[in-house]
Amino acid sequence: DAGVTQSPTHLIKTRGQQVTLRCSPKSGHDTVSWYQQALGQGPQFIFQYYEEEERQRGNFPDRFSGHQFPNYSSELNVNALLLGDSALYLCASSSQGRGGFGNEQYFGPGTRLTVT
Amino acid sequence: QKEVEQDPGPLSVPEGAIVSLNCTYSNSAFQYFMWYRQYSRKGPELLMYTYSSGNKEDGRFTAQVDKSSKYISLFIRDSQPSDSATYLCAFSNNAGNMLTFGGGTRLMVKP
Numbered sequence: 001d002a003g004v005t006q007s008p009t010h011l012i013k014t015r016g017q018q019v020t021l022r023c024s025p026k027s028g029h030d031t032v033s034w035y036q037q038a039l040g041q042g043p044q045f046i047f048q049y050y051e052e053e054e055r056q057r058g059n060f061p062d063r064f065s066g067h068q069f070p071n072y073s074s075e076l077n078v079n080a081l082l083l084g085d086s087a088l089y090l091c092a093s094s095s096q097g098r099g100g101f102g103n104e105q106y107f108g109p110g111t112r113l114t115v116t
Numbered sequence: 117q118k119e120v121e122q123d124p125g126p127l128s129v130p131e132g133a134i135v136s137l138n139c140t141y142s143n144s145a146f147q148y149f150m151w152y153r154q155y156s157r158k159g160p161e162l163l164m165y166t167y168s169s170g171n172k173e174d175g176r177f178t179a180q181v182d183k184s185s186k187y188i189s190l191f192i193r194d195s196q197p198s199d200s201a202t203y204l205c206a207f208s209n210n211a212g213n214m215l216t217f218g219g220g221t222r223l224m225v226k227p
Contacts, residue, residue: 004159033214042122042204042217043160056214090159092215105215107152107159 002027004093004108012114013081021076021111025093031055032074033105034066035090043090049074050096078113086115119143122205122218131227135192139205139218142186146207146216149181151190154202154220163203164190195225 005024013019025032031050035043045058049068068074072093078085089112092105122139129135137151148167152160164179166172172179180189192199202220 035215040124040219042120042206042219043215045214045216048214058214104162104165106162109159112157 004106006091006108006111010112017081018079021089023091024073026106029093029095030072031094031096033092034076037088081115083115088112120218123221124219126222126224128224133195135195137190137203137221139188145209148208149188150206152204197225197227200225
């Protein structure tokens, strides 16, 4: 049973560029949450997608946007990159709509983004 | 005041020691309590989650929640070098909602 997968594992971008990160949830999960983890800090919630809609959003600017596809996979897009966007971006999946408890979020390995 | 306070460590213990990791929180709406383990350059791994006050045990790990004091703990018995990692406490106010994390405690277990 494949867990949460993310791609790419690492990428380097220049200030002002745009980036797209991808996530495939754990088998049987229908909800995807995205988190940003700066070095030495705990993850910060960006947003959550369920039924292809943004369900909740954390305190992140509109430069951060996302999408969920019918197969439950998800993308995180960040526009106009800033140096401060350098971080580990984590995707977590859970099950909301299939009778599960729903709160157990399982994380992928993350994508390490470096903005220069 | 931060919503969640967690001592960043590092906490260094000898192999076989009992480890106690703690978090305090201020948001009374938090109803779900979790502990994650994160190895260097990896994603967090769910270790324990609890809903109510009291203790929950799983192998060498025991999670303790005291809602009245807004204090949660994770105990690790017979610690091993493989337990060396960063431990993150996490909270949620409702099933499936966003998680609020502490900053993590770095644990080092020396052989």
